[in-house]
Amino acid sequence: MLEAIDLACQRGDRLLFAGLGLQVGPATLLHVRGRNGSGKTTLLRALCGLLHADAGQIRWHGEDIRELAEDYRRDLLYFGHLNGIKADLTGLENLQIAATLDQRPVAADALRAALARIGLDGYEDLPTRLLSQGQKKRVALARLILSKAPLWILDEPFTALDTDAVTLLEELIAQHVAGGGLVVLTTHQEVALTRGAIQRLTLDPPAHAAAAGPAEATTSASSAAAGAAVPQ
Amino acid sequence: MFKVFACILTRDLTLALRRRTDVLTTLFFFVIVVSLFPLGVGSERALLKQLGPGVVWVAALLASMLALERLFAADYEDGTLEQLLLTGQPLSLLVLAKVIAHWLLTGLPLVLIAPLMAMQYHLDWGAVWIMLVSLAVGTPVLSLIGAIGAALTLGLRGGGILLSLLILPLYVPVLVYGSGAVAMAAIDLAAVVPYLQLLGAFLLVALVFAPLAAALALRIALE
Numbered sequence: 001m002l003e004a005i006d007l008a009c010q011r012g013d014r015l016l017f018a019g020l021g022l023q024v025g026p027a028t029l030l031h032v033r034g035r036n037g038s039g040k041t042t043l044l045r046a047l048c049g050l051l052h053a054d055a056g057q058i059r060w061h062g063e064d065i066r067e068l069a070e071d072y073r074r075d076l077l078y079f080g081h082l083n084g085i086k087a088d089l090t091g092l093e094n095l096q097i098a099a100t101l102d103q104r105p106v107a108a109d110a111l112r113a114a115l116a117r118i119g120l121d122g123y124e125d126l127p128t129r130l131l132s133q134g135q136k137k138r139v140a141l142a143r144l145i146l147s148k149a150p151l152w153i154l155d156e157p158f159t160a161l162d163t164d165a166v167t168l169l170e171e172l173i174a175q176h177v178a179g180g181g182l183v184v185l186t187t188h189q190e191v192a193l194t195r196g197a198i199q200r201l202t203l204d205p206p207a208h209a210a211a212a213g214p215a216e217a218t219t220s221a222s223s224a225a226a227g228a229a230v231p232q
Numbered sequence: 233m234f235k236v237f238a239c240i241l242t243r244d245l246t247l248a249l250r251r252r253t254d255v256l257t258t259l260f261f262f263v264i265v266v267s268l269f270p271l272g273v274g275s276e277r278a279l280l281k282q283l284g285p286g287v288v289w290v291a292a293l294l295a296s297m298l299a300l301e302r303l304f305a306a307d308y309e310d311g312t313l314e315q316l317l318l319t320g321q322p323l324s325l326l327v328l329a330k331v332i333a334h335w336l337l338t339g340l341p342l343v344l345i346a347p348l349m350a351m352q353y354h355l356d357w358g359a360v361w362i363m364l365v366s367l368a369v370g371t372p373v374l375s376l377i378g379a380i381g382a383a384l385t386l387g388l389r390g391g392g393i394l395l396s397l398l399i400l401p402l403y404v405p406v407l408v409y410g411s412g413a414v415a416m417a418a419i420d421l422a423a424v425v426p427y428l429q430l431l432g433a434f435l436l437v438a439l440v441f442a443p444l445a446a447a448l449a450l451r452i453a454l455e
Contacts, residue, residue: 048318051455074320082311086243088250093243100239101319127250 001025002047002151002182007056009042016042017203018055026150027196029173029183034203040186041081043203044155047184048078060151074102077149079157083140087129091115091139094128098143106146114145119165134160141165144172152176154185236321237329244333247306254302258338259345262295266349277354284353285363285414292342292367293374293403299338300378300399301392303330304450308386317454324443327450331379331443332372339371355418362417362424369431370410376435376442377402383449406434 001023008018016039024030032040045051047058049065049072058065065072085094092111099106115124118138120131128136137160144152152173158166170191173183177196185191191198248255269287270280307313307330316326346367350360381399385391413427 050314050317070320070322072320073318076318076320078314078318080311080314082309082314084311084315086247086312087310088247089243093246097239097243098315101236101315101321103236103320105235 001059001061002184003059003062004047005057005059007043007046007058008054009039009046009051010054011039011042020056022199022201024182024184024199025197026180026182027177028199029177029185029191029193029196030199030201031191032184032186032201032203033188034186038203040203041155044078044153044184044186045080048076048153049073050078075150077143077147077152079140079144079152079154081155083136085128085136085140088127090125090127091120091131091142092124094139095142095146099146102147102149104146104148110146114142115139117145118142118168134162134165137161138165141169141172144169144176150180151182152184154183156186158187158189233321233325236319237325240316240326240329241333244330245336248333248337254299255337255341258295258299259341261298262291262342263345263349265291265294267352270352280353281355281418282415284350284355285359285411287353288346288349288363289367289370289407289411289414292346292371293400293407295342296339296371296374296378297396297399297403299334300375300382301395303334303379303382304386305382308453313450314454317451323447323450327379327383327446328439328443331375331446334379335372335375339375343367343371355414358421359414359417362421362428363414365428366410366413366431369428369435370406373406373431373434373438374403376438377406379446380442380449383446383453386450386453406431409434 003024004020004022007020007022009016020043022030032043034040042051046053049058049069060068060072060075085091086097089097092108092115095111095114096106096108099111112124115121118141120135120138120142123131123135128139131139141157154173157169161169173185173191174194174196177183177193266288269283273279273283304313307316317323319326343364347360347364350363355363378395378399381395381402384398385395388394409427409430413424413431416423416427
């Protein structure tokens with residue numbers, strides 16, 4: 001169970017959201033929506049613990065993620081705007097390193113199978129800098145196939161992918177949720193699930209949130225509250 | 233835990249071997265700076281002998297400074313640093329692995345080539361040996377301290393200059409005792425021991441605290 005209580009984040013002078021609360025239980029997908037610049041990535045980074053929220057608390061199974069620290073990170077898979085793969089290493093090596101860092105030794109066969117499933121059969125021994133943008137993204141997404149982490153936080157995972165890859169990724173997400181996993185993702189498209197619940201959260205900052213002073217920022221936030229998770 | 237440490241170490245070494253320019257630039261910088269002095273100040277034997285320890289050490293310091301900027305920058309740009317921060321491993325351990333890899337690639341070659349460089353300064357064999365030992369103990373300290381600065385200035389524009397301003401003052405003790413040891417070796421070999429012991433103490437302290445500090449700095453830099 002991932003919970004956020006009374007969360008507030010600010011970027012520079014700009015208040016992105018305040019008083020935000022959410023609860024994501026097992027077998028649930030939280031779809032975070034919002035316009036560009038509404039703070040989707042900031043929220044996701046805060047949920048990962050990469051970013052300290054200006055106020056509020058984030059809990060994983062009832063405990064503050066900052067106290068859990070490494071125990072929380074072990075349960076988490078984050079996929080951000082940057083692919084997080086090394087351009088000079090091959091797809092296989094990249095995946096191998098990711099698996100070792102998760103402390104789950106995976107056999108080379110399983111790694112190859114994962115890459116083949118994501119559509120990179122025949123490309124696994126090429127340095128990833130020779131791959132196209134979409135293929136690089138596929139290498140990074142191959143981690144999802146191998147992952148045993150219960151919580152996935154995915155930031156715009158569908159961009160740069162072709163339709164085949166999008167279908168596969170949707171399948172992976174649906175599978176993960178059906179298996180009792182949690183997924184938090186931002187995307188501008190609809191995601192269908194076979195089993196499990198979808199929650200939607202729309203981040204809707206006030207139209208002129210670029211407040212001059214911090215005092216003004218607080219008032220504008222309370223008048224146009226950032227939004228709350230609405231279970232469907 | 234050791235597996236993760238070894239994984240990062242081999243990863244960084246493999247990456248460096250596939251892109252050798254970064255390693256070679258540091259080494260050539262060191263060689264060139266050390267060789268410029270005899271050309272500049274003339275070939276008077278006594279003068280060079282006196283200048284030698286200081287010049288080699290200052291050049292080693294600048295060379296390790298030059299390489300520092302790249303320590304975390306590449307990982308930061310492609311997002312792998314973000315993933316390292318989220319691995320569920322103690323970050324300081326990963327930082328230590330990265331620093332050791334960095335030293336093996338930029339510090340060790342420099343230590344090995346230093347005796348050759350010392351020949352230009354007519355240092356006797358005792359002094360050359362002491363130079364080798366003092367550099368071998370001292371350059372890891374430079375890498376470790378430098379890692380804190382590299383982490384703090386990560387992602388800043390003009391971070392390179394700021395990095396030098398931050399870190400060079402902290403290098404002073406290592407420089408003083410390192411070049412002091414070599415200078416002392418020319419006078420009395422027995423008197424060198426306390427210098428090397430102090431350098432060793434620096435190394436132990438830096439080994440324990442620098443990865444922790446750099447890990448903290450990285451978390452701040454990625455916010």
